[in-house]
Amino acid sequence: MSVAEPRRIVVFRHAKADWPDLNDHERPLAERGRKDAPVAGRRLADSGIELDLALCSTATRTRETWKLAVQELPHRPKTVYEERVYEATPGELIAVFNELPDEARDVIVIGHNPGAQGVTEVLAGAAEGDAAERLARRGFVTAAFAVLAFTGPWKALEPGAATLTDYWAPGESH
Template sequence: MTTDTPRRLVLLRHAKADWPEVPDHERPLADRGRREAPAAGRWLADQGILPDLVLCSTATRTRETWKLLAPELPHRPPTRYEDRVYEASPGELIALVNQVEDEARDVLLIGHNPAVHATADILAGGGDPRARAGLAGGFPPAALAVLTLDGGWSGAEPGSATLTHYWSPREP
C-alpha cells in the first residue's frame, strides 16, 4: 500500500462505564456499556469499516469495550494496548496516529473523552454535514467518528481529515 492510498481512522469512546470504588484505570463497563459495545461493532461491520489495526487504551473499560466489539467483526485485527491512550491529550493521540505504519489502511483507536471527541474535532477539516452535526452534539459512551485522510499516517494533523461518519448508540 502506498501513501497515496486513503486511510480511515475510527475514533471510538469506550462504552458506558460503571463507577465502583476502584481506581479510575480499573473501572469496568456498566450493563448499558456491555450492550452498547457490540452495537458499535455491528455498525462498523454493516458499514464495511473493518480495521487493520486497533490501538486500545490499557484501561479496563476500553479493553472490555474491544473484547465485546471484536466478535461483531468478520476478523479480529492485530491489537496494540497503549498506555499512551489513557489520559492522553488530543495532541498525544494525533502523535500516536502519526506513528502508525502505512501498511494499515483502517485504524480503530479506542480511548476516552474528552480527548477522543477533541481529536475528531481537531482532525476534521470538513465532512458530511450530518456527521458534523452529530459530532457537534457531543460524544457519548460508545460513540464513534470515522475520518478519512489522504496520504500516510504521518500526515495526520489539524484539519487534514474529512469526517465521513458519526455514530452513537443514542441516535434514534
C-alpha cells in the same frame, strides 16, 4: 499500499463505565456499557470498514468495550494495548497516529473523552453529510464512534487534514 489511497481512523469511545470504589484506570463497564459495546461493533461491521489495526487504551473499560465490540466484526484486526491512549490529549493521540506503519490503512483507537471528541474535532477539517451536525448535537457519548478519512502517510497527519465521514452513537438510526 500507496500513500495516495485514503486511510481511515475510527475514533471509538469506550462504552458506559461503572463507578465502583476503584481507581479510574480499573473501572469496569456498567450493564448498559456491556449492552452498547456489541451494538457499536455491529454498526461498525455494517460500515464495511476493514480494520487493519486496533489501538486500545489499557484501561479496563476500554479493553472490555473492545472485547465485546470486536466479536461483531467480520475479521479481527491486530490489537495493540497502548498506554499512551489512556487520558491522551488530541495532540498526544495525533503523535501516536504519526508513528503508525504506512502498511496500516484503516485503524481504530478505543479511548476516552475528552480526547476522543477533541482529536476528532482537531483532525476534521471538513465533514460529509450531517456527521458533524450529529456529533455536535449528541456529543461524543459513551460507545460512540467517528470515522475520519485522509490521504497521505501517517507521519503527515495533522490538524485539519481529515474529513469526518461518519458519526454514530447508541440510539442513532444512521
